[in-house]
Amino acid sequence: MIELRALRKVFGGTVALEEIDLSVPAGEIHGIVGRSGAGKSTLIRCLTGLEKPSSGTVTIDGLNLTHQSGPGLRKARRNIGMVFQHVNLLDSRTALKNVAHPLEIAGVGKAERLAKAQELLDFVGLGDRAKNYPSQLSGGQKQRVGIARALAAEPKVLLCDEPTSALDASTTEQILGLIRSLRDRLGITVLIITHEMAVVREICDSVTLLADGRVARTGKIAEVISEPGSVLAKELVPLPPVSIDDGASRLVEVSLAGTDLPAVLTAARNVGVSADAILAGAVETIEGRQVGRLRFNVASTDQANGLISALQADGIYAEEAA
Ligand SMILES: Nc1ncnc2c1ncn2[C@@H]1O[C@H](COP(=O)(O)OP(=O)(O)OP(=O)(O)O)[C@@H](O)[C@H]1O
Ligand SMILES: [Mg+2]
Known part of the structure; x- marks a missing residue:
């Protein structure tokens, strides 16, 4: 048209x-x-x-x-x-x-x-x-x-x-x-x-x-x-603002597009990051699929990198967030 x-x-x-x-x-x-x-x-x-x-x-x-x-x-x-x-x-x-x-x-x-x-x-x-x-x-x-x-x-x-x-x-x-x-x-x-x-x-x-x-x-x-990491996905499902004031800790943002929440939590636990580390999250169900993001607050850059690699090994998109 x-x-x-x-x-x-x-x-x-x-x-x-x-x-x-x-x-x-x-x-x-x-x-x-x-x-x-x-x-x-x-x-x-x-x-x-x-x-x-x-x-x-x-x-x-x-x-x-x-x-x-x-x-x-x-x-x-x-x-x-x-x-x-x-x-x-x-x-x-x-x-x-x-x-x-x-x-x-x-x-x-x-x-x-x-x-x-x-x-x-x-x-x-x-x-x-x-x-x-x-x-x-x-x-x-x-x-x-x-x-x-x-x-x-x-x-x-x-x-x-x-x-x-x-x-x-x-x-x-x-x-x-x-x-x-x-x-x-x-x-x-x-x-x-x-x-x-x-x-x-x-x-x-x-x-x-x-x-x-x-x-x-x-x-x-x-x-x-449900495009992991895309700007539009981030804008369409915004996370509440979070701030960390401690200089050492890092934020890791995980995309839930097409990924089960339990799979994310298991991968995180395997590298010593518990569910308590989740500072913010937004999940919606669009056409029967869960989409959204989670923000983890982890203790150090090393732990952030460990979490990102572990998730990526499972095919889950994650990146360090500003
Ligand atoms: N009549 C015009 N003469 C010169 N430049 C123009 C004119 N109209 C728009 N522009 C320029 O074209 C670009 C796009 O402007 P446009 O008004 O389409 O943006 P917009 O996305 O509608 O922004 P907003 O959300 O602020 O309304 C801008 O750089 C603007 O300065
Ligand atoms: Mg305009």
Whole structure:
């Protein structure tokens, strides 16, 4: 549904995107993560046609956006709905009229657009708030109205730029639940830019990590999360911060991807490291497999090296942590 090929975008001397290849199949929810300045917003702007790539192609639903301009581009854009961190609702219009607004611009008759807007508000669970003005709605409710508005033109793709960053945890849950149900019920393809790894874990089927304008890693969540030692795996299953203040001791981080916890503990015990040495751990079950990491605090560099070699001999990934 979304295909990027050798996408490159240069601003003056700054290379914002380089050799981006990405395919997101129809009906998939794909997350884009990366540090500030990695190129996430530039990528989404290239997808909407707001920014013209320096080279490479952007294809959405079989239509190459890079070759479109004027009416062709406007038509292609109708396939794309946008949801932002801050919903720009029109304060002087009710929720219903905000949702109907894009239809009004598209020339849809009054009765039809209001009926459609009501249907969309029902869909996002705000059917009884149609007559409310934005000032009478909570942040989460406004975001729902924004989503309903983005769906008005029946897009095939929904691009979300930090859709939950301004919301609290329980509202975030609700919005993510809504996005998932849009995918399940409408078959819409979703691209979510987020800095919240919890969002990626919660609803994404696949994820891309951008670093310095390039794809550092892309894949299914279950795959990338169980890649021993990978940056994305570490970010997706974070460990609580631990500190050691004693100069001699060392931290060893062990990956549990596809490895039984008892096997790790046995290997550790064999080199004199007991379970008491575990300072922090995070384990999750993804698609029936345990993934996660453990941090051991060991007495010396020698013991750290001994533990790492013993684990590696058993095929378990371990490394000294900073
Ligand atoms: N219009 C522009 N003119 C010049 N440089 C730009 C422009 N837009 C983006 N850049 C540069 O391109 C790079 C990527 O920026 P981008 O906004 O895509 O990052 P981002 O991943 O969205 O970051 P953030 O998480 O902070 O929003 C940065 O180095 C940025 O300074
Ligand atoms: Mg950005």
